[in-house]
Amino acid sequence: MSVIVILLVLVVLIVVVGAVLAFMYNGLVKLRNKVENAWAQIDVQLKRRHDLIPNLVETVKGYASHEKETLERVVQARNMAMSAQGPEQQGQAENMITGALKSVFALSEAYPDLKANQNFVNLQEELTSTEDRISYSRQFYNDTVNRYNTKIQTFPGVFIAKRFRFGEREYFEAEGAARGPVQVQF
Amino acid sequence: MYDQVAQNKRRSLLLIAFFVALVAAVAWAITQLLSFGPIGFAIALVVAGGSAAVSYWKSDAVALAMSRAKPADPQTYARLHNLVEGLCIASGLPKPRVYVVDDDAPNAFATGRDPRHAAIAVTTGLLAKLNRVELEGVVAHELSHIKNYDILVSTLAVTMVGVIALVSDFGIRFLWWGGGRRNSDDRNGGGAGSILAIAGFALLILSPIIAKAMQLAISRRREQLADFSGVEMTRYPPGLISALEKLRSDQTVVHSGSRATAHLWIEQPIARTEREGRLSRLNRLWDTHPPLEDRIAALREL
Numbered sequence: 001m002s003v004i005v006i007l008l009v010l011v012v013l014i015v016v017v018g019a020v021l022a023f024m025y026n027g028l029v030k031l032r033n034k035v036e037n038a039w040a041q042i043d044v045q046l047k048r049r050h051d052l053i054p055n056l057v058e059t060v061k062g063y064a065s066h067e068k069e070t071l072e073r074v075v076q077a078r079n080m081a082m083s084a085q086g087p088e089q090q091g092q093a094e095n096m097i098t099g100a101l102k103s104v105f106a107l108s109e110a111y112p113d114l115k116a117n118q119n120f121v122n123l124q125e126e127l128t129s130t131e132d133r134i135s136y137s138r139q140f141y142n143d144t145v146n147r148y149n150t151k152i153q154t155f156p157g158v159f160i161a162k163r164f165r166f167g168e169r170e171y172f173e174a175e176g177a178a179r180g181p182v183q184v185q186f
Numbered sequence: 187m188y189d190q191v192a193q194n195k196r197r198s199l200l201l202i203a204f205f206v207a208l209v210a211a212v213a214w215a216i217t218q219l220l221s222f223g224p225i226g227f228a229i230a231l232v233v234a235g236g237s238a239a240v241s242y243w244k245s246d247a248v249a250l251a252m253s254r255a256k257p258a259d260p261q262t263y264a265r266l267h268n269l270v271e272g273l274c275i276a277s278g279l280p281k282p283r284v285y286v287v288d289d290d291a292p293n294a295f296a297t298g299r300d301p302r303h304a305a306i307a308v309t310t311g312l313l314a315k316l317n318r319v320e321l322e323g324v325v326a327h328e329l330s331h332i333k334n335y336d337i338l339v340s341t342l343a344v345t346m347v348g349v350i351a352l353v354s355d356f357g358i359r360f361l362w363w364g365g366g367r368r369n370s371d372d373r374n375g376g377g378a379g380s381i382l383a384i385a386g387f388a389l390l391i392l393s394p395i396i397a398k399a400m401q402l403a404i405s406r407r408r409e410q411l412a413d414f415s416g417v418e419m420t421r422y423p424p425g426l427i428s429a430l431e432k433l434r435s436d437q438t439v440v441h442s443g444s445r446a447t448a449h450l451w452i453e454q455p456i457a458r459t460e461r462e463g464r465l466s467r468l469n470r471l472w473d474t475h476p477p478l479e480d481r482i483a484a485l486r487e488l
Contacts, residue, residue: 041275122264128318129268136276139421144278 024160031148035169038141042172045133046081046094052130053078053097056123060104063114067107074100101127138172145169204400205343205350212350212393215386216357246305246337249297249450255285255307266313269325270306276419277333282306292316292436295450296328297337304332315436316429323426326416327452334415336408340449343401350397354390361387405449405474413481417488427485434478449474 057071077100081093105124108115115121149168152161160166260267267284274281282298285307292312298304306328308321316324331337417423433453448455454475475481 038278045275125264125268129265129272132268132272132322133275136272139276140278 021160024157025164028151028157028160028164028166031144031151032166035141035144035148038137038144041137042134042141045130045137049097049127049130049134050078050082052123052126053101056101056104056120056127059117059119059123060107060114063111063117063120064107070100070103070107074104098131101131142171145171205397208393208397208400209350209353211389212354212357215389216353216360219357219361219383219386219390242299245299246297246303249295250285250305250307253287253295253307255287255305258284258286263313265318266308266321266325269318269322270329273322273326273329273419277329279329279333282329282332286310286313290314291455292433292453293455294324294328294452296331297450298332299338300335301332304337306332311436315432319422319425320429320432322420323416323422323429324452326419327412327426328416329419330412330415331408334408334411336412339404339408343404343449347394347397347401351394354393357390361390402449402474406476409452409475410481410484413485414488417485423485423488427482430478430482430485434482453478 053074057075060067060071074097077093077096081090081097084090084093108120108124151157152166152168258266263284263286266286270284271281279301282296282301282304283306285305287293287307287309289309290311291309292315294306294308294312296304296306306325308324308328312324313321413426417426420426430453
């Protein structure tokens with residue numbers, strides 16, 4: 001009789017502990033996928049910027065044709081970013097785009113017609129908000145990494161993380177002033 | 187900053203607990219005072235539950251219709267849409283529906299029941315008077331209301347105030363018409379019974395007022411919390427600070443603002459009366475928002 005009771009208690013205990021472990025494991029996997037997704041979102045926003053650049057170049061060309069050098073730098077930086085191998089190279093190229101865009105928007109100061117062009121105004125709004133989105137998606141990535149890393153370093157997640165090899169993720173870090181946003185002059 | 191957010195959340199929970207206790211107390215008062223309480227009380231609860239369900243599912247549609255908000259065209263209001271999208275990326279929220287209210291007074295609000303069924307509305311005055319960074323601060327404040335489930339809390343608060351008002355009204359009416367029954371209902375016996383009856387009666391009369399004051403206290407806490415978590419989103423306090431300063435110096439009053447939806451907006455939409463001296467603290471009890479000066483000062487301290 002008492003043996004059956006003890007056995008029952010044991011079975012219930014095992015089931016409960018197993019359920020808790022499975023629940024925690026699933027939570028960690030979910031969070032890890034969130035980190036990956038957040039990283040992919042940054043690329044989505046970078047691609048959006050790449051897509052907008054040809055339009056910008058076309059629009060500016062019509063008004064400031066002898067500013068070829070500035071425009072070429074944007075195109076060149078974009079091509080470099082699109083063909084970059086590895087995150088480090090891409091990071092450098094993206095910084096170049098940011099810098100080159102800065103000088104294109106500074107250009108518009110000297111060309112009132114360009115500044116008044118509706119297409120240019122729209123593109124400027126799009127590029128400014130894409131710039132915002134790039135930094136916001138990086139911010140969200142870092143926030144997610146922070147949550148994930150905290151979870152796998154603290155009790156009780158640390159045990160599951162150790163057993164199933166959930167590794168820490170690295171933060172996205174901006175290096176120097178080159179990673180700042182475009183200063184749009186109005 | 188993070189501590190402040192956690193503290194605010196705890197206090198709001200406490201206030202909701204008070205609400206529940208108040209509902210229970212009113213229910214107790216009614217069963218004490220009325221011999222035929224259970225049936226009437228059941229009817230009141232059914233009516234209250236029905237109105238609660240309607241407000242849960244339809245609160246956003248009602249709030250948007252009451253303030254005459256129209257869906258914002260993605261072309262015309264490209265900047266607004268872009269800011270909302272950007273901040274949603276920053277906070278990991280799905281993009282809410284975006285509405286514009288044709289009104290010269292600068293103001294904004296968020297509504298809905300959860301992040302998937304949410305909407306934010308801004309006035310045309312806000313779009314005209316604020317620059318990009320300031321607008322971003324305000325949009326972040328509204329998105330924080332969505333993220334922190336303030337939109338649900340304020341819906342619940344409104345509903346609970348409604349329930350309490352309804353039930354206590356019900357009780358008072360029954361007492362009025364069935365007053366004679368109390369004498370025959372002398373189970374408690376003598377003095378203790380009549381003291382309980384008086385306490386119950388006082389509770390019935392006071393509870394709607396207490397409930398309203400609590401709803402406003404919740405609203406004020408939530409505004410402060412949304413300021414902080416909005417700044418956590420943009421990582422740029424000066425944007426919201428300068429937006430709030432512009433709202434302070436602007437004297438236009440929202441035409442479509444009514445007392446019923448006052449707690450929704452980023453700034454109190456109803457004209458403030460200047461108050462001085464002893465009564466001002468008491469008057470504050472009826473504000474849906476903390477004074478803008480206090481909010482700006484709190485943000486400056488970050």
